[in-house]
Amino acid sequence: MELTKTAFIENFKKRLGQKYALDVSDATDSELYDTLCSLVKSSYSAIWRHTWKDYLKENEKQAYYFSIEFLPGKLLKSNLLNMGWYQLVVDAFQELGLDFEKVAAVEPDMALGNGGLGRLAADFMDSLASEGYPVNGNGIRYKYGLFKQRFVNGYQVELPDEWLKTAAGNAWEIRRASKAVTVTMGGHVNLVQENDYLKPVYEDAILIQAVPYDVGMVGYHNQHVNTLRLWSAEIPDEAESQYPTIEDRRQIEDITAVLYPDDSNESGRRLRLKQEYFFVSAGIQSIVRHYKKYHEALDQISQRVAIHINDTHPAMCVAELMRILLDEEHLSWEKAWEQTVKVMSYTNHTIMAEALETWDIPLMNEIQPRILQIIAEIDHRFVTALAGKTDGQLIERTRIISGGKVHMAHLAIIGSHSTNGVAQLHTDLLESDVLHDFYTLYPERFNNKTNGIATRRWLQLANPRLAEVIDQTIGRNWRQDANQLQQLLDHQADSQLLDQLVQVKLANKQRLAKVIKQQTGVTVNPQAIFDVQIKRLHAYKRQLLNLLRIIKLYLDLKENPDLAIVPRVFIFGAKAAPSYHYAKSIIKCINETAALINHDQTIQDKLKVIFLENYGVSLAEQIIPAADVSEQISTASKEASGTSNMKLMLNGALTVATLDGANIEIKEQVGADNIFIFGLTKQEVYQYYQDHSYHSLDYYQQNPLIHRVLNTLVDGTIPNISAEGHEIFDSLTYLNDDYFVLRDFEAYLRIQDQVDETYRDQHKWQQMSLINIANACHFSSDGTVKKYASEIWNVRSVAQKGGVNVGYPL
Numbered sequence: 001m002e003l004t005k006t007a008f009i010e011n012f013k014k015r016l017g018q019k020y021a022l023d024v025s026d027a028t029d030s031e032l033y034d035t036l037c038s039l040v041k042s043s044y045s046a047i048w049r050h051t052w053k054d055y056l057k058e059n060e061k062q063a064y065y066f067s068i069e070f071l072p073g074k075l076l077k078s079n080l081l082n083m084g085w086y087q088l089v090v091d092a093f094q095e096l097g098l099d100f101e102k103v104a105a106v107e108p109d110m111a112l113g114n115g116g117l118g119r120l121a122a123d124f125m126d127s128l129a130s131e132g133y134p135v136n137g138n139g140i141r142y143k144y145g146l147f148k149q150r151f152v153n154g155y156q157v158e159l160p161d162e163w164l165k166t167a168a169g170n171a172w173e174i175r176r177a178s179k180a181v182t183v184t185m186g187g188h189v190n191l192v193q194e195n196d197y198l199k200p201v202y203e204d205a206i207l208i209q210a211v212p213y214d215v216g217m218v219g220y221h222n223q224h225v226n227t228l229r230l231w232s233a234e235i236p237d238e239a240e241s242q243y244p245t246i247e248d249r250r251q252i253e254d255i256t257a258v259l260y261p262d263d264s265n266e267s268g269r270r271l272r273l274k275q276e277y278f279f280v281s282a283g284i285q286s287i288v289r290h291y292k293k294y295h296e297a298l299d300q301i302s303q304r305v306a307i308h309i310n311d312t313h314p315a316m317c318v319a320e321l322m323r324i325l326l327d328e329e330h331l332s333w334e335k336a337w338e339q340t341v342k343v344m345s346y347t348n349h350t351i352m353a354e355a356l357e358t359w360d361i362p363l364m365n366e367i368q369p370r371i372l373q374i375i376a377e378i379d380h381r382f383v384t385a386l387a388g389k390t391d392g393q394l395i396e397r398t399r400i401i402s403g404g405k406v407h408m409a410h411l412a413i414i415g416s417h418s419t420n421g422v423a424q425l426h427t428d429l430l431e432s433d434v435l436h437d438f439y440t441l442y443p444e445r446f447n448n449k450t451n452g453i454a455t456r457r458w459l460q461l462a463n464p465r466l467a468e469v470i471d472q473t474i475g476r477n478w479r480q481d482a483n484q485l486q487q488l489l490d491h492q493a494d495s496q497l498l499d500q501l502v503q504v505k506l507a508n509k510q511r512l513a514k515v516i517k518q519q520t521g522v523t524v525n526p527q528a529i530f531d532v533q534i535k536r537l538h539a540y541k542r543q544l545l546n547l548l549r550i551i552k553l554y555l556d557l558k559e560n561p562d563l564a565i566v567p568r569v570f571i572f573g574a575k576a577a578p579s580y581h582y583a584k585s586i587i588k589c590i591n592e593t594a595a596l597i598n599h600d601q602t603i604q605d606k607l608k609v610i611f612l613e614n615y616g617v618s619l620a621e622q623i624i625p626a627a628d629v630s631e632q633i634s635t636a637s638k639e640a641s642g643t644s645n646m647k648l649m650l651n652g653a654l655t656v657a658t659l660d661g662a663n664i665e666i667k668e669q670v671g672a673d674n675i676f677i678f679g680l681t682k683q684e685v686y687q688y689y690q691d692h693s694y695h696s697l698d699y700y701q702q703n704p705l706i707h708r709v710l711n712t713l714v715d716g717t718i719p720n721i722s723a724e725g726h727e728i729f730d731s732l733t734y735l736n737d738d739y740f741v742l743r744d745f746e747a748y749l750r751i752q753d754q755v756d757e758t759y760r761d762q763h764k765w766q767q768m769s770l771i772n773i774a775n776a777c778h779f780s781s782d783g784t785v786k787k788y789a790s791e792i793w794n795v796r797s798v799a800q801k802g803g804v805n806v807g808y809p810l
């Protein structure tokens with residue numbers, strides 16, 4: 001049925017009556033929410049069916065994006081937008097006397113990820129569907145998402161995220177019991193000769209039922225719906241008797257119970273390895289089963305299937321596909337290996353040594369002995385093939401198994417045809433340093449794919465006011481094709497437009513001020529600069545550098561209350577991994593500094609410090625449109641790409657940045673005059689490492705300003721941080737300040753003075769802001785996925801964008 005407001009209202013009322021036996025006026029928000037989701041889902045499900053049937057009809061090559069994290073946030077508005085229903089539903093709700101925003105707020109965030117990695121996967125899913133690519137996601141349906149963060153006395157406290165237990169549950173998933181597969185773990189394995197191959201015989205292995213829950217990934221105005229398949233661990237019916245006690249059963253169900261809340265620190269826990277094998281095995285089995293249903297020759301599987309390994313967590317994909325091709329399909333090793341390497345591709349996300357995943361051999365053996373055998377064989381053949389041809393030490397450094405451990409990145413690189421970094425600097429570092437040995441072996445496998453963000457979520461949905469101003473200026477085509485945003489560059493001199501940008505920003509800041517008031521009780525002035533640092537809390541991201549500057553400003557203002565500074569509201573959002581003691585200490589120090597400053601009558605509106613609890617996608621959507629300044633201040637070489645830098649730029653914030661990750665590319669796009677760059681370069685950081693010539697204690701002892709600021713951590717100026725203050729003080733002085741906070745401090749102060757000065761010239765500021773918005777199109781994930789599709793996966797777009805019939809039917 002064609003979608004009109006009247007038809008929608010009629011259908012909505014009917015569905016509410018069918019589902020709940022209620023009238024609109026009697027229904028709760030969650031009943032209304034559920035009813036709306038149900039209508040939305042029925043509409044796109046009809047199209048979803050066509051999408052995958054068309055793949056079959058056309059014999060399309062499909063890609064599968066394996067990621068242990070997906071962080072989509074809420075899906076209702078995103079689905080409505082992509083279906084072309086958004087405005088109509090808002091209007092219909094108004095006509096029905098319902099509060100659409102309140103109903104939409106019922107949806108729990110789908111927080112099956114920690115931060116950038118999971119959010120990237122979610123933006124890619126949106127872009128892949130919107131660009132019409134036959135690419136599906138494969139992950140884990142965690143019963144508990146990323147912990148909920150509360151502050152108690154300034155400390156982070158973690159609460160479980162029982163998202164599936166909320167009234168709204170997960171309205172989007174479809175449980176597909178008929179597509180379940182069995183995952184085998186543990187026990188022992190023996191190879192016995194059978195005919196002309198070796199057959200693995202498992203003893204005492206555990207059988208786990210992997211049940212898929214499919215979530216539709218709705219494309220923007222193109223009638224194209226892909227699948228995000230999330231696996232849940234259950235007891236197989238036929239094995240009920242094997243698990244007589246609750247404890248036995250829990251062991252199975254625990255596999256998909258919790259998302260590991262570690263960002264880049266490896267948890268090293270056995271359960272984590274089980275999770276990895278579980279979703280890898282389930283995903284690969286289901287792909288092969290599907291392939292076999294429609295194709296014969298498994299030795300040709302790479303022509304129809306591409307599998308992407310997002311970071312090392314799914315690296316066992318290599319061994320699992322080999323296992324199936326060898327043990328179940330009886331391909332020769334050579335054929336199986338050739339296909340596996342062609343099918344697989346891998347993205348590296350970090351250069352942080354502690355995040356390069358390795359597993360102890362005995363543990364791998366315990367979790368899946370056959371997989372260890374296969375990895376050992378891959379390793380053996382790798383070493384044998386190179387022996388005598390290349391430097392023996394290089395072989396030792398690159399082999400998969402060494403020092404009693406399995407090196408997952410090595411497995412992913414050796415077992416795939418493509419390894420990419422996520423920003424140019426990061427890829428350069430992989431080639432020249434972190435993965436240099438592999439680069440000498442396989443230079444043709446390395447490539448760069450700079451991360452991106454979905455402009456639909458981060459501009460159209462998060463910042464409707466700005467979107468409307470853009471519509472009025474350049475028309476609506478940018479909504480289909482983000483590159484059109486560049487047309488804004490022709491309007492730099494349009495002072496009416498620049499004034500509108502001021503109004504939009506102010507309105508967004510007022511909206512955020514309300515959220516701040518509600519959550520913290522603090523009143524902030526929307527005329528102040530909103531200075532935003534939102535990202536996981538990690539030493540390398542240097543929230544501490546920001547904090548030291550805040551303390552410096554506070555000291556200045558105490559000394560000279562008439563000091564002329566542009567008022568600022570510092571806004572933080574960040575979760576620390578529960579086991580990351582140092583990061584939690586930084587949270588405590590920021591919170592106590594905030595309490596001190598916000599309650600100091602002499603400071604008044606000049607300075608406010610706000611740390612919003614429970615940073616996540618939904619909070620990001622409220623903060624980002626209100627930001628004036630974007631803090632991207634990681635130690636050069638440490639942030640692989642960053643994506644909050646892109647989201648903030650897209651919303652008109654100006655970036656204060658080190659030359660790290662994608663900041664470098666942002667600078668290239670907007671020009672050095674339209675970004676505030678400071679601090680050590682990667683080369684300088686590496687030089688310090690090489691010479692061992694950084695002595696942070698000297699900075700404390702010889703620089704009076706640094707001396708004074710650091711002392712506040714330990715002399716009682718900031719109350720209630722005696723333990724944390726000392727811990728941080730020591731890390732910056734006696735422990736030699738791993739992340740060069742003191743080294744970059746003065747450069748950071750200087751650049752911030754420049755920010756102040758620029759802000760005073762609002763015309764100039766808004767011009768710079770416009771240039772940032774226009775150039776953010778270079779970081780649209782639509783563009784990023786196109787490159788993955790054509791340069792790595794070799795899949796083609798199958799849907800028409802735009803077209804006449806763009807909406808989804810009722």
Ligand SMILES: *Cc1c(COP(=O)(O)O)cnc(C)c1O
Nearest residue numbers: 115116535616617620642643644
């Ligand atoms: C974009 C995003 C991130 C990534 O932020 P970075 O600053 O790039 O580390 C993390 N968490 C959420 C909720 C995000 O939306």
